[in-house]
Amino acid sequence: MAESVAGSSADHSPDPSRRDFIHIAVVAAAAGGVAAIAWPFVDQMNPSSDTLALSSIEYDVAKVPLGQQVTVLYRKQPLFVRHRTPVEIAKAVADDHADLRDPATDASRVKPGKSEWLILIGVCTHLGCTPNFGGGEWGGWFCPCHGSQYDTSGRIRKGPAPKNLAVPDYVFETGTKIKVG
Numbered sequence: 001m002a003e004s005v006a007g008s009s010a011d012h013s014p015d016p017s018r019r020d021f022i023h024i025a026v027v028a029a030a031a032g033g034v035a036a037i038a039w040p041f042v043d044q045m046n047p048s049s050d051t052l053a054l055s056s057i058e059y060d061v062a063k064v065p066l067g068q069q070v071t072v073l074y075r076k077q078p079l080f081v082r083h084r085t086p087v088e089i090a091k092a093v094a095d096d097h098a099d100l101r102d103p104a105t106d107a108s109r110v111k112p113g114k115s116e117w118l119i120l121i122g123v124c125t126h127l128g129c130t131p132n133f134g135g136g137e138w139g140g141w142f143c144p145c146h147g148s149q150y151d152t153s154g155r156i157r158k159g160p161a162p163k164n165l166a167v168p169d170y171v172f173e174t175g176t177k178i179k180v181g
Contacts, residue, residue, distance in 0.1 A: 056181030058173070061117055069133055071122060074180055078122035078130050079168065081178075084152065089115050091139065092153035102164045106153045109167050119170050119178065120154045126161040141165065 047055075057074050061081055064070050069082035084092075092106040110118055124131050124143040135142025136149030138157050143149075148159030155164045170180040 056179055058177060058179045060177050062176040066116075074121075074168070079180060080118070080120045080122040080133075080154075080165075082118040082120070082133070084116050084118055086116075088139070088152040092151060092155075095138070095151055095153070095155070098157075101156050101162070104153075104155055104164055109153050109155075109164075111170075111172060114172060117178075118152075118154065119168060119180065121166040121168055123166070124148055124161055125156070125163040125165065126159070131165070 055075070057072065057079075059072055059081060061083065064081055064083040066083050067085045067088075069080050072079045072081060089106070096105045096107075106115070122130050124145065126143065126146055126148050129143050129145035131141035131143040131148070131150060133141050136158070138149060138151035140152045140154065140157075141150040143159065143161065146160050148161035149157050150161075150165055151157050153164075154167070156162070168180050170178050173179050
């Protein structure tokens, strides 16, 4: 009789694998519920479609004659698109090893095979003025606010500006069409 009592109590004990399955199912359901509730809050932090539309621009550089530049508005800042002459390129490459405050080679500031096109954010790195091309000792950009001078590659050469003119992220989508941003 003692054997049948001991055997019957072993038959009614809960199965450990079933208990583990129930715990896993409850945790998975809770995680899914938390994710379903949290997603709208996370999604509302994404930028709106009108903001995304302004985050990049396309421009056909074929419109810019040799030796000239155009200024395009990009993220509420001037963007310089300069079609450099061979003389400007040679002057910039010759100064690659000069004593520069913010060292950078000319090749690092242009796309490979497209050295005649220089794309820069047209904001002086000192206090945010817009420099003009063709001034200063190096024939590049001159900032009229405090006298910063940049060379034909947009590198700072003289004045209070601490950094070179910024080169934005851009790609050539076709031979003459760039996408900035």
